[in-house]
Amino acid sequence: MAKEKFVSPKEKDYFDKVHRWGVMWTIGAILMLLSIPVLVCIKLNVFPDGNALKQVLPQLMTLYWLTAIAEVIAYVPMLGAGGTYLSFVTGNISNLKLPVGLNAMNSAKVKANTEEGEVIATIAIGVSAIVTTIIIAVGVVIFSLFVGPEVLQAPAIKPAFDFVLPALFGALAASYFGKYWKLVIVGVLVGVIVLIFSPAMGVGTLMFITIVATLAAGFGMYKLKWL
Structure with missing residues (x-):
């Protein structure tokens, strides 16, 4: 079972104020x-x-x-x-x-x-x-x-x-x-492959795909101790 991160009262008060004023x-x-x-x-x-x-x-x-x-x-x-x-x-x-x-x-x-x-x-x-x-x-x-x-x-x-x-x-x-050159390679390759098959894809959609792919690759590399 994952150990919960301890948050001090002062830190909690800070984030409460940040979110309240931010919203x-x-x-x-x-x-x-x-x-x-x-x-x-x-x-x-x-x-x-x-x-x-x-x-x-x-x-x-x-x-x-x-x-x-x-x-x-x-x-x-x-x-x-x-x-x-x-x-x-x-x-x-x-x-x-x-x-x-x-x-x-x-x-x-x-x-x-x-x-x-x-x-x-x-x-x-x-x-x-x-x-x-x-x-x-x-x-x-x-x-x-x-x-x-x-x-x-x-x-x-x-x-x-x-x-x-x-x-x-x-x-x-x-x-x-x-x-972080290993993650950079993943992001660039995913972006290039997506544009090859869908050259008209919007920038927002492409960015979302490359971010998700890079996050997944980073998690996998971390588990495999490649990072």
Whole structure:
């Protein structure tokens, strides 16, 4: 029989507060996001066509439900409760919050899904959200005053924006590829095989399949003492 993990009263109180405030802010963010288009529709007296919504929504919901499930499965063990709530409320998870949380834990030499990792990831993501907001606000003001749209849309600059995500994930993934190369091989092979037989598969579905396959492979390798 597996031994239950002891949770101190202080730790339980911390997680209770995190979940309570996390749920409240998540609901608040959802209501705010939904209220903007609703208010615009009411103000302009323009509403989406019901028949068009019936045709489009089922496909979009199927894609985003799978993506949402895959993101929760992938992000929660790495970012912890506080980091996950902050990430989902502030957005930019894969290209900003996830790298920030992982790099902070790596720099502090703590592991994910531990008390230390929980605190470090939450602080790092919170600081990242504040810094990002300040930088964006300052950048918008500066660009609006001194830089015109013709400069940002120039053909010479456009390739730089196309390589932002590959540069972020390449730098982040390099260290993990070196540490866990066996799991990386499984994930890449599964992704390639799935795309060979189903090249039109959505990114959300593909991500879910590769995550589940990698988790299963990791569990099997751990049992066989290959990791």
